[in-house]
Amino acid sequence: MSSPAIVYDITRLATRFSRPAPNGIDRVDLAYAQHFLSAANSGFGALLNPLGPRLVDAEAAGSLVSAIVENWAEDSDASQNRVLQKVASFLSDSNATCVSPEASVRTVNRRYNPVSSFARYARSNKIFGHRGLFPGRSLARNAPAGSVYINTSQFPLWVDWYFRWLDTRGDIRAVFFVHDLLPLTHPEFFPPAEEARHRQRLSVLARRASGVIVASDITRRALLDHISFLGLKPPPVAVVPLPADDAFFLKPHGPPIIRSDKPYFVCVGTIEPRKNQLLLLQVWRELAVKMGKATPKLVLIGARGWDNENVVDLLERCEALRPYVIEAAGLSTPAVAELISGSAAVLLPTLAEGFGLPAYEAERLGARLIISDIPVFRPLSGPGVLKLHPLDGPGWLAAIRAHFEGALHPPSAHSSCPCDTRPTWELHQKHVSEFIQGLPVI
Numbered sequence: 001m002s003s004p005a006i007v008y009d010i011t012r013l014a015t016r017f018s019r020p021a022p023n024g025i026d027r028v029d030l031a032y033a034q035h036f037l038s039a040a041n042s043g044f045g046a047l048l049n050p051l052g053p054r055l056v057d058a059e060a061a062g063s064l065v066s067a068i069v070e071n072w073a074e075d076s077d078a079s080q081n082r083v084l085q086k087v088a089s090f091l092s093d094s095n096a097t098c099v100s101p102e103a104s105v106r107t108v109n110r111r112y113n114p115v116s117s118f119a120r121y122a123r124s125n126k127i128f129g130h131r132g133l134f135p136g137r138s139l140a141r142n143a144p145a146g147s148v149y150i151n152t153s154q155f156p157l158w159v160d161w162y163f164r165w166l167d168t169r170g171d172i173r174a175v176f177f178v179h180d181l182l183p184l185t186h187p188e189f190f191p192p193a194e195e196a197r198h199r200q201r202l203s204v205l206a207r208r209a210s211g212v213i214v215a216s217d218i219t220r221r222a223l224l225d226h227i228s229f230l231g232l233k234p235p236p237v238a239v240v241p242l243p244a245d246d247a248f249f250l251k252p253h254g255p256p257i258i259r260s261d262k263p264y265f266v267c268v269g270t271i272e273p274r275k276n277q278l279l280l281l282q283v284w285r286e287l288a289v290k291m292g293k294a295t296p297k298l299v300l301i302g303a304r305g306w307d308n309e310n311v312v313d314l315l316e317r318c319e320a321l322r323p324y325v326i327e328a329a330g331l332s333t334p335a336v337a338e339l340i341s342g343s344a345a346v347l348l349p350t351l352a353e354g355f356g357l358p359a360y361e362a363e364r365l366g367a368r369l370i371i372s373d374i375p376v377f378r379p380l381s382g383p384g385v386l387k388l389h390p391l392d393g394p395g396w397l398a399a400i401r402a403h404f405e406g407a408l409h410p411p412s413a414h415s416s417c418p419c420d421t422r423p424t425w426e427l428h429q430k431h432v433s434e435f436i437q438g439l440p441v442i
Contacts, residue, residue, distance in 0.1 A: 003433075003437065004147050004436070005042075005043065005044065005144040005146070006041060006043035006044070006148055006150060006436075007043065007045070007046050007055065007139070007143050007144075007147050007148070007149045007150070007172075008032060008033055008036040008037060008044070008045060008046065008150050009046040009047075009149070009151040009152075009153070010033055010037075010045045010046065010056070010061055010064060010065065011046065011047055011048040011153075011155060012025075012029055012153035012155035012156075013029050013033055013064070013068055013153075014047060014064060015155075016029075016068065017064075017067065017068055017071065018071065019071075019072070020329075020330035021072055021074075021330050021331055021332050021333070022072055022074070022333065025153060025179060027245045027247070027333070028152060028177070028242060029152055029153045030068070031245065031425050032152045032177075033045075033061075033065050034065060035429050036150065037058050037061050037062045037065060043058055044056065044058060044061070044143070044144070044147075045057070045058070045064070045136075046139055046149065046151075047061070047064075047135075047136060048162060049136070051136075052139075053138075053139040053140070053162055053165055054136030054137060054138065055136050055137050055138070055139045055142045055143055056135055056136040057136075060135050060136070073332060074247040074250075074332055074333050074334065081331060081332050081334075081335040083328050083329070083330045083331050084258075084328075084331060084332075084335040084338065084339070085257065086328075087258075087299055087326060087331075087339065088257045088258050088259070090297070090299075091260040091262075091264050091297055091299075092259060092260050092261070140168050140169060143169060143172055145171055146171050146172070146441065147171075147173075148172070148173045148174075148175055148210075148436055149166065149172055149173070150174075150175045150176075150177075150436075151174070151175075151176050151177070152176075152177035152213070153177070154176070154177070154178065154179060154201055157200075157201040157205060158197045158200040158204065159204075160200070160203075163208055166208050173210035173211065173436075173439055173441075174208050174209055174211075175210060175211045175212070175213065175436060176205050176209050176211075176212050176213070177212075177213045178205070178212055178213070178214050178223055179214075179219070179354050179355070180219050180222075180353070180354020180355070181198070181202070181219060181222040181226060181354070182274070182352055182353075182354055183195050183197070183198035184198055184199065184202075184222075184226065185352070186274060188273070189273045189307075189351065191306050202226055202227070202230075203230065206226075206230055206232045207232070209235045210235055210236075210439050210440070211237070211435060211436065211439045212235055212236070212237045212238070213238050213432060213435065214238070214239055215240065215241055215242045215354065215355040215357075216239065216241070216355045216376055217239050218354070219239075219354050219355070223237060224237065236435075238432070240428055240431045240435070241355070241360075241428070242355055242357055242360070242423065243360075243423035243424050243427070243428055244357075244360060244364040245333060245361070246425065247332075247333035247334060247337075248333055248334070248336075248361055248364065248365060249337070249364075249365075250334050256338055256342065257338065258338055258342045260297075260342070262296065263296055263343075263344035263403075263404050263408060264298070264342075264343055264344060265296060265297070265298050265299070265343055265344055265345055265346075265347055265400065265403075266298070266299045266301055266339050266340055266346055266347070267280055267298065267300050267301065267302075267348065267349075268301045268302060268336065268340070268346065268348070268362070269301075269302045269348070269350065270302045270303055270305040271300065271302055271308045271312075271327070272306055272307065272308055273306075273307050273308065273351075274350060274351045274352050274353075275302075275349075275350050275351075276349040276350055276390055277308075277349075278310055278311050279390065279391070279396060280298065280347060280396070281311060281314045281315070281318070281321060281325065282314075282393060283393060283396050283400060284298055284321055284325060285314070285318060285320050285321055286397055287397065287401065288320040288321065288324060289320065291401075295323075295324050296344065296404045297324050297325070297326070298324060298325045298326075298347075299328055299339055299343075300325065300326070300327045300328065301336055301339065302327075302328075302329060303329040303330075304327075304329070337365060340361070340362050340365050340367050341365050341366070341367060343367060343368075344368065344403050344404055344406075344407035345367065345369060345370050345400070345407075346358070346359070346362040346367050346368070346369050347370050347371075347396075348369070348370070348371040348372060349370075349372055349388075349396060350371075350372050350374070350390065351374075352374065353374060353376045353377070354376070355376055356371075356374075356376045356377055359377055359380060363380055363384075363385070366384075368384045368385075368386075369384060369385045369386065370386045370388065370396070370399050371385065371386070371387055371388075372387065372388065372389070373387035373388060373389055373390075374390065
């Protein structure tokens, strides 16, 4: 049985063109795009532009993906990352314990201009060659017969009209990746409009999906419950765990740039309510009171998100935290990997997750983990993993202090779980392809 043609939606990737670095969903989206648009698969791209949903050939779609990869510079020397250089300076700064009005908590963020950056690439014909800014043909009229449309980013899944072309093409199977249902199960952690938007996403999906991919069984159960609640028949759902991105394991170009003589900690994730950085900052303020100048340093890896006023107030106005906490946004994946690998532990006190990819990435790197005792993290185990209730402030404080002392006087090398037993992108895509092949032909 021959494989169906694949039409992979690159719309969200196009909107991320000028981001300084990818986040988790970006990396998943990119991995799928590179796989299905490769020479071996010869897929097509789907792209929303002012002319509507368009079918883009593999060459044009691949040129956009290549430009994005080039702009993110994921394979570049981590030591050249300006943000990492500033974090390294902060971690090695022995004078940082001297608090002054100018010594506010430092926020390192790479500035970028998406409009000018995109225009620069467009003018140089590096994206779509001579096809112009709006390439492609009508998706509804030109998608190959019997093909499979794949959307892994949930974008723009809340816009019903964008997917109406599927209603006119009954021969096409649509497959969506659902990352989580947290805006519905935990709406208190999101902007008010996000709950309604996510309901619309799932409504569009439930009426048009031939198959769904999720990363955890928790998400699968929540999705099936929601579709059943809508009174619709759930489509087949495949649980395919996400692997750590290959960019985390690129061979360094030179010696590590992080050379701190004192153990430090990192927390990875957008600064938003459910990531629970507020608990960590309260813990760090208490550590500063108890330990004074011996207080370890904390690197918050991630951009500022939403509804984070309490966290921002502590970061910008709490003098006790100023010498010990730094925000770092715009780090390349190799730079994140270097910070994780050199840390005393990765701290993830998150209140809710759909999968929790940063924890699995840190585990693959052999880092120690102090993480929330929540269902998605239950598979993580071993001597380097400690699980605590996400609201147990005293427990987190004691664990962080113990890891700090242990890193100062390590009794033995940390033995992480066997990395070769964890998912890889090759295995992930194999399972996805088998799932697509097994979907009923319309």
